[in-house]
Amino acid sequence: MRRSPAALVLALALAGCGGDDGSAATASATGEPSSGAASARSLGDVTVLAASSLTEAFTTLGEQLEADHPGTTVRFSFAASSELATQITQGAPADVFASASPATMEQVVDAGAVAGQPKVFVRNRLQIAVPAGNPAGVKGIEDFGRQDLTIALCAPEVPCGDAAARAFEAVGVTAQPDTLEADVKAVLSKVILGEVDAAMVYRTDVRAAGDKVDGLDFPESADAVNDYPIAELGDAPNPAGAKAFVDLVRSATGLAVLAEAGFEQP
Amino acid sequence: MRRSSGRVARPGALPPALAPFAALALLFLLLPVVGLVARAPWRTLPEELTRPESLEALRLSLVCASLATVVCIVLGVPLAWVLARSDLPGRSMLRALVTVPLVLPPVVGGVALFTALGRQGIVGRWLDEWFGVTLPFTTAAVVVAEAFVALPFLVISVEGALRGADRRLEDAAATLGASRWYVVRRVTLPLVAPGLAAGTVLCWARALGEFGATITFAGSFPGTTRTMPIEVYLALQRDPSAAIALSLVLLLVSVAVLAGLRERWLGTSA
Numbered sequence: 073m074r075r076s077p078a079a080l081v082l083a084l085a086l087a088g089c090g091g092d093d094g095s096a097a098t099a100s101a102t103g104e105p106s107s108g109a110a111s112a113r114s115l116g117d118v119t120v121l122a123a124s125s126l127t128e129a130f131t132t133l134g135e136q137l138e139a140d141h142p143g144t145t146v147r148f149s150f151a152a153s154s155e156l157a158t159q160i161t162q163g164a165p166a167d168v169f170a171s172a173s174p175a176t177m178e179q180v181v182d183a184g185a186v187a188g189q190p191k192v193f194v195r196n197r198l199q200i201a202v203p204a205g206n207p208a209g210v211k212g213i214e215d216f217g218r219q220d221l222t223i224a225l226c227a228p229e230v231p232c233g234d235a236a237a238r239a240f241e242a243v244g245v246t247a248q249p250d251t252l253e254a255d256v257k258a259v260l261s262k263v264i265l266g267e268v269d270a271a272m273v274y275r276t277d278v279r280a281a282g283d284k285v286d287g288l289d290f291p292e293s294a295d296a297v298n299d300y301p302i303a304e305l306g307d308a309p310n311p312a313g314a315k316a317f318v319d320l321v322r323s324a325t326g327l328a329v330l331a332e333a334g335f336e337q338p
Numbered sequence: 339m340r341r342s343s344g345r346v347a348r349p350g351a352l353p354p355a356l357a358p359f360a361a362l363a364l365l366f367l368l369l370p371v372v373g374l375v376a377r378a379p380w381r382t383l384p385e386e387l388t389r390p391e392s393l394e395a396l397r398l399s400l401v402c403a404s405l406a407t408v409v410c411i412v413l414g415v416p417l418a419w420v421l422a423r424s425d426l427p428g429r430s431m432l433r434a435l436v437t438v439p440l441v442l443p444p445v446v447g448g449v450a451l452f453t454a455l456g457r458q459g460i461v462g463r464w465l466d467e468w469f470g471v472t473l474p475f476t477t478a479a480v481v482v483a484e485a486f487v488a489l490p491f492l493v494i495s496v497e498g499a500l501r502g503a504d505r506r507l508e509d510a511a512a513t514l515g516a517s518r519w520y521v522v523r524r525v526t527l528p529l530v531a532p533g534l535a536a537g538t539v540l541c542w543a544r545a546l547g548e549f550g551a552t553i554t555f556a557g558s559f560p561g562t563t564r565t566m567p568i569e570v571y572l573a574l575q576r577d578p579s580a581a582i583a584l585s586l587v588l589l590l591v592s593v594a595v596l597a598g599l600r601e602r603w604l605g606t607s608a
Contacts, residue, residue, distance in 0.1 A: 152575065154576075230575070252560075267458065
């Protein structure tokens with residue numbers, strides 16, 4: 073089974089693009105004493121599997137953990153939560169799993185792969201993404217029912233697709249997508265390339281894409297808010313590293329970085 | 339046949355020292371397939387296979403791979419001819435360029451197709467402006483993506499066959515008064531038939547399994563662009579055993595088709 077490296081390539085590219093605000097956030101965050109245990113001991117290698125939408129914020133937090141604990145290396149794999157859940161239940165060696173929906177976390181919990189209880193650490197809201205300047209003149213969520221627009225959505229198997237379906241249901245719109253992508257970053261990339269007129273992604277993705285993508289808020293996004301749970305994994309090769317990363321994410325510093333990226337408090 | 343004494347092995351036979359490697363290679367190729375078969379959810383298999391989504395994806399895969407193969411033959415044979423027979427300057431450079439889709443990660447191939455044929459692409463922009471044609475996210479885009487990645491397989495096979503063909507036979511036919519087209523149809527093409535057949539089979543197989551360029555350039559929508567490999571990829575996130583069932587179908591269908599074709603085309607020469 074080949075996995076799509078698209079998400080990863082793009083995630084890396086975006087992480088590079090968003091580096092500016094990201095490092096600024098880190099700098100301001102490190103100015104004040106970090107609320108996690110700031111012992112300068114190396115934590116070794118920490119492997120974190122996280123939803124694509126967490127790419128920018130978690131990359132920043134990973135760098136922070138590495139700076140707080142010299143010698144520590146935080147490795148990330150960002151992909152669709154559902155894909156990561158499959159990887160974990162298939163025995164992928166990892167320390168932490170952060171998912172974009174409770175349902176995908178549930179899969180991992182049911183497989184007995186989680187140590188303790190997953191905790192919801194942020195929430196994310198959907199936003200309409202259009203190419204910069206909104207060339208097709210998209211006004212709101214109702215436009216997703218237009219046949220003449222080229223529209224990208226997440227596949228219903230993926231949390232962002234599930235959230236979008238809830239939003240359309242709340243509005244009573246029958247969406248007319250042209251493609252159902254395997255993860256939210258793949259959807260976003262179609263917008264960045266200007267190949268679709270409108271897409272439904274997370275607010276955080278629109279922010280991460282910078283000025284290449286415009287975001288439109290819609291009132292019904294309140295019906296399409298996803299909770300993000302995080303958990304240390306039962307078979308973690310590095311339980312201490314797992315705990316340190318989860319603690320950092322849930323600390324005031326972590327939440328500040330996540331808020332900077334556009335996430336909301338649970 | 340001076341060497342054919344009783345003690346010496348048949349010339350051309352595999353040296354015994356290499357036999358374990360051949361066995362290992364076979365094992366390496368077959369073991370994952372055995373794994374698929376062993377893990378297949380046999381009880382739910384019929385149900386999984388008759389789901390409309392599965393059938394639709396299978397039909398789309400077969401149609402698109404076949405169309406892509408036709409495109410590859412029509413465009414690829416003339417290109418192979420140029421590479422094998424012409425004295426074009428920079429021919430070796432051209433040959434290297436033909437293999438680009440082989441080394442390009444398919445997803446990058448998909449992005450490249452966007453930049454060329456997408457709505458904002460260097461050619462696609464004009465297609466949109468002049469003819470109102472936009473390729474991405476259509477079934478045609480699937481065929482384009484598959485043809486792009488599969489074309490080198492056909493070109494390289496046919497080029498090899500053309501180089502190996504005995505040109506004296508063509509010269510003889512021409513000397514006997516055959517027209518150029520007649521030589522092509524009755525002498526050259528039959529001479530390269532095994533190479534063409536092998537290239538076609540490779541090309542079709544590569545197109546059928548295509549994933550990265552397709553999901554990037556054509557997207558994924560049931561019935562129009564969601565081919566079997568993409569259906570399998572999504573099923574893996576929903577229910578891994580369904581993904582195995584679908585993989586098995588794709589495997590069975592492709593092996594059946596390839597075995598059938600091989601029998602017919604290469605029955606004597608292989």
